[in-house]
Amino acid sequence: MTGDSFYNGLNQVIKGRVMASEPMSRHTSWRIGGPADFFVEPADSEDLCRALAWARNYGLPVIVIGNGTNLLVSDSGIRGLVIKLGAGLSGIEIKGAAICAGAGALLPRLANRALQAGLAGFEFLAGIPGTVGGALLMNAGANGCSVGERVKMVEAIDYQGHVVTFTKNELKFNYRKSCLSRRNLIITGASFEGMPCPGEEIKKRMDDYLSRRRSTQPLELPNAGSVFKNPPGDSAGRLIENAGCKEMRVGGIQVSPRHANFFVNLGGGTAADVLELVHTVRATVEDKCSVKLLLEVQILGEV
Numbered sequence: 001m002t003g004d005s006f007y008n009g010l011n012q013v014i015k016g017r018v019m020a021s022e023p024m025s026r027h028t029s030w031r032i033g034g035p036a037d038f039f040v041e042p043a044d045s046e047d048l049c050r051a052l053a054w055a056r057n058y059g060l061p062v063i064v065i066g067n068g069t070n071l072l073v074s075d076s077g078i079r080g081l082v083i084k085l086g087a088g089l090s091g092i093e094i095k096g097a098a099i100c101a102g103a104g105a106l107l108p109r110l111a112n113r114a115l116q117a118g119l120a121g122f123e124f125l126a127g128i129p130g131t132v133g134g135a136l137l138m139n140a141g142a143n144g145c146s147v148g149e150r151v152k153m154v155e156a157i158d159y160q161g162h163v164v165t166f167t168k169n170e171l172k173f174n175y176r177k178s179c180l181s182r183r184n185l186i187i188t189g190a191s192f193e194g195m196p197c198p199g200e201e202i203k204k205r206m207d208d209y210l211s212r213r214r215s216t217q218p219l220e221l222p223n224a225g226s227v228f229k230n231p232p233g234d235s236a237g238r239l240i241e242n243a244g245c246k247e248m249r250v251g252g253i254q255v256s257p258r259h260a261n262f263f264v265n266l267g268g269g270t271a272a273d274v275l276e277l278v279h280t281v282r283a284t285v286e287d288k289c290s291v292k293l294l295l296e297v298q299i300l301g302e303v
């Protein structure tokens with residue numbers, strides 16, 4: 001079968017967006033990444049199951065992404081099918097103190113809906129640009145809170161399309177890590193528990209967190225948030241700065257002068273540039289501070 005006939009076959013079964021040779025740089029906050037052979041943005045969960053069945057039928061590997069804000073995609077791209085969970089699975093419903101959200105719902109929208117409903121506990125999400133699915137997989141967090149602490153139930157499907165649900169007690173979350181990543185599942189939605197609270201208090205906390213971000217993070221340039229995890233009891237940014245790596249540059253990628261754990265794309269940066277800078281920064285920090293930094297960003301595709 002040719003690439004064209006694969007594409008036509010996929011296009012016939014999917015209601016949502018279908019692309020062939022889709023540049024992944026369009027789907028990552030770093031604006032980096034070569035083409036995905038096939039790319040689908042499902043219109044709903046049935047569409048997602050149809051895309052999985054299509055890939056199974058042709059023996060193609062599948063990778064699921066959210067908003068691409070924690071990803072480094074290789075310059076050669078991704079072989080097989082990339083499924084982006086976005087607008088088609090982004091519903092948010094609030095009943096009492098419970099918030100149900102689709103995996104594709106953006107975190108700032110979730111935080112704003114919680115604010116409107118007078119539910120506290122989601123203020124920290126207002127400045128994190130990912131989706132509910134990506135946040136659960138990464139146990140995204142800030143300001144002393146993380147997604148895992150707020151979740152009540154997670155719904156997912158396996159690559160055969162079988163639905164699996166997990167209650168809070170069946171899930172385990174650690175710093176930027178959840179047990180969901182080992183299970184090879186696609187998260188489709190979750191419910192969370194909010195805490196009733198006056199709207200002004202929620203709004204004030206949210207505004208404080210957002211203004212702190214604006215003054216400390218280089219949000220005007222493409223980046224992927226923190227490149228490295230914070231080592232226990234320390235900050236990766238502090239170590240990188242102390243090791244003298246601030247403003248270090250490889251090609252189009254620079255260690256941000258504003259926040260040393262953010263690597264910014266000054267224009268034309270490649271995955272190879274990021275990886276070389278990661279390697280140099282990590283070696284320098286290990287040499288000068290005797291700490292081995294671990295990557296927080298997820299690498300997709302062959303590097």
Ligand SMILES: Cc1cc2nc3c(=O)[nH]c(=O)nc-3n(C[C@H](O)[C@H](O)[C@H](O)COP(=O)(O)OP(=O)(O)OC[C@H]3O[C@@H](n4cnc5c(N)ncnc54)[C@H](O)[C@@H]3O)c2cc1C
Pocket residue numbers: 029063064065066067068069070071085103127128129130131132133134135136137138139140141142185186187188217219223224225226298
């Ligand atoms: C400016 C900026 C600030 C940031 N600040 C923070 C912060 O304060 N705290 C923080 O924790 N992170 C932060 N991040 C990183 C990032 O936003 C979070 O990790 C976010 O949760 C990633 O969500 P995503 O939808 O973009 O996931 P993606 O980057 O698309 O994917 C991340 C991983 O999750 C997997 N994945 C995505 N969706 C699903 C799904 N539905 N089912 C199964 N697997 C899935 C992907 O395969 C990949 O392995 C920041 C990023 C930026 C650019």
